[in-house]
Amino acid sequence: MILPEMNRRRWVTLNISIGVYMSTLDASIVNISLPTIIQSLNTHLTAVAWVVMAYLIVITGCLLLMGRLSDLFGQRKIYLLGFLTFTVGSALCGFSPTIYFLIGSRMLQGLGASALMANGPAILTAAFPEKERGQALGIVGSVVSAGFLTGPILGGFLVEHLGWRSVFFINLPIGAIGIYLSSKVLERTVPTGKTRVDLWGALLLFFFVTSLLLFLNRMAQGSTPLLWLWLFFNLLCFSLFIMVELRSPSPLVDLKLFRRRLFISSLGASFLSFWMSAAHTFVIPFFLQSILEFSPSKVGMLIFPVALTVMVMAPFGGRFSDRVGVKIPATMGLALTSLAVFSFTLLKPGVNDLNILWRQIVLGIGISLFNPANNSAILGSLPREKVGLASSFLALSRNLGMVIGVAFAEMVIAFRLPAAPLERAKAGPSLEGIQDVWKLVLIIGLTAILISWARESKSNVSGGK
Structure with missing residues (x-):
């Protein structure tokens, strides 16, 4: 498909946005369906947890491989294969007869998602000039938030009226559109090296x-x-x-890249940021539903303001970073995120909704300032021929941070559970355990702030190339 440059950029942005939306929508929808899956497939919590964890493990373990494959065989080919694999995996998830078949199908989904995540930002970066890169990445940040925002609402409706399998079947028409656009609007790229993996x-x-x-x-x-x-x-x-x-x-990993201070500091800040966010996202539903005894629908209404705020504010955060550079907005964003999460330790049973709501909004503003700026720093810190690898490192830091964040929160909460196995299995997270997570997250946040502020400016990096 031959398109004018400006129109092609818009179609590329739409194509990448579909892939991003599908993967984030899938994550948030699946979490809503877990209790129903336990009943439908006659399984238990430990097994159904692997529906989430297996997906994240495969994504995290395969991201760098997908980035390397895109540099060797072309971003268009790997991205298109990622769409195909994710869509087929979604269909298999919907038809799963047992929990183990579902876990295996989720691993296939994760393989496709790793290709989408590793290549999406790189394709977008190559399509836009440097001065417009932050805004383009900000738009994708809004799409991420839209996926997380609509996931709980759409997922609740689908599970209640059409059953849990429909949360996977919803990916099929979205995937079909993404596959068509990928085959039409993405440019064929020449491999950058010998095909050795x-x-x-x-x-x-x-x-x-x-x-x-x-x-x-x-x-x-x-x-x-x-x-x-x-x-x-x-x-x-x-x-x-x-x-x-x-x-x-x-x-797979060129260890010489870690000599670049801007690259390694931006990756470290990204990893710690998503560690914080994932730990908070894991414990906040337990705090609202188990401690404050809110209904599931009210819990959803108090959680979605974070994603809504990011969806609205991320493009402005991208423009801000385009004007003033990476260091200031990224560090400001980390400071807001850390303080907002820590402030939840001040909440007690009986707190009013407004005190929860404003904290969630401040958290969303912090994420909106940090992500576009830091993502632009990672993608812009390496030579253009290494952009596929930079994109996969960006996705790796995000997913590894999320995996570690959830495991970290589970570990901290578990230290407060009863020692007896039977009592431990029945017990839920305590207020003290949840507060321990929020307190420790502040230490992680302060470390991320120091790393972010100590990073090199882009001009120094450019001068050293």
Whole structure:
């Protein structure tokens, strides 16, 4: 399809937005359906938790591989295959007869989602000039928020009226549109190097992420042989991964990239930011529903203002970063996010809705300032031929932060649960355990602020290239 440059940018933005919307909508819709899946497939909470965790683990473990594949074979091809894989996985999820089939289908979905997440920002960055990049990424940030915003509302309606399987079938028409647009509006790119893929590195990275998550999940159960086995396996995989990358002629991760101060500091800030957000997102429903005893519908109404605020404010945050640079808006955003999350420790049973609402709005403003600026810094810190790898690192830091954030929150809460196994299985999160998460998140936030403020300016990086 031959289009004028301005129109092509709009179609590319729409195409990338569809992929982003589908993946974020899927995440928020699935969480709403979990209680119903437990009843429908006659399973238990531990098993159904892997419907979420398996998806995140595959995404996190495959992001760098997808970025590398896009640099070798072309972004258009890998992005289109990602759409196809995600859509097929969605269909299989909808037809799942057992919980284990559903978990396997979610892993296939995660494989497709990793291709979409790793390549979407890179395709968008290549389509827009540098002066418009922050605004374009801000638009995508709004689409992310729209997915999270509509997910609980749409998911609740679908589960109640059409059943839990419909939350996966909803992806089929969206995926079909995305596949069509990807085949028509994305430019064919010439591979940037020899078609060699570091499969050993990808496999070791996957095992490293998985074993790290399993280690964190076991920590709250005390010192057991299995806990130390997971730690040993985790350290072994990490050591082998570094050795393989240093010796590989075509490494999955070019370790020389970590000499770039702007790149590594922006990645670190992104990782810690999503760690904070994921930990808060995990505990806030328990606080509202279990501690304050709000209804599920009211819980949803008090949670969605974060996504609504980001959807409205992210484009303004992108424009702000285009004008003043990355450091100021990113650091301001992290400060607002950290203080907003920590302020929830001041809330007690009987608190009015307004005190919860304004904190959620401030949290959304902080995210709106940080994400567009920091994303632009990551994507702009490497040479243009490395943009696929930079995009996959961006998605890796986000998803790894989310996985660690959830596992971290579970671990902290579990330390407050009863020691007896039967009582522990029946007990829910306590107010003290939830507050412990919010307090520790402040330490993570302060670390992220220091990293963000210490980063190099773009001009210094450009001058050093």
